[in-house]
Amino acid sequence: MEGKNLRLYEKSGGFFPVEQILKDIKTKPDGFYEYNWPKPHTDGVFSKYAYVKLLSPLNWVIGTEEYPDEVKSNHKK
Numbered sequence: 001m002e003g004k005n006l007r008l009y010e011k012s013g014g015f016f017p018v019e020q021i022l023k024d025i026k027t028k029p030d031g032f033y034e035y036n037w038p039k040p041h042t043d044g045v046f047s048k049y050a051y052v053k054l055l056s057p058l059n060w061v062i063g064t065e066e067y068p069d070e071v072k073s074n075h076k077k
Helices: 017-024 068-076
Strands: 030-038 045-055 060-066
Antiparallel strands (some): 030 045
C-alpha cells in the first residue's frame, strides 16, 4: 500500500480507520484501535490492532500495528 493515501481506505460500512484515528487523536492523545485491513500477499482483509500516540511538540502521530492471527501463529513456533 506504499504510496497510497491511506486516509481514503474504507472499511465496510463507511468506516475509514486512518481518518478516524486522525480525528480522535485531537481529543485523545493515545489509544488502541481494532479494524479490518488488507494483509500483504493475501486476498481479503483481516482483523488488525493498532496503538497510536500523538507527539504534541512535533504534531506527529506515531503508531504500531499487528495482525492478531500472526501473533498467535508466531507464538506457537
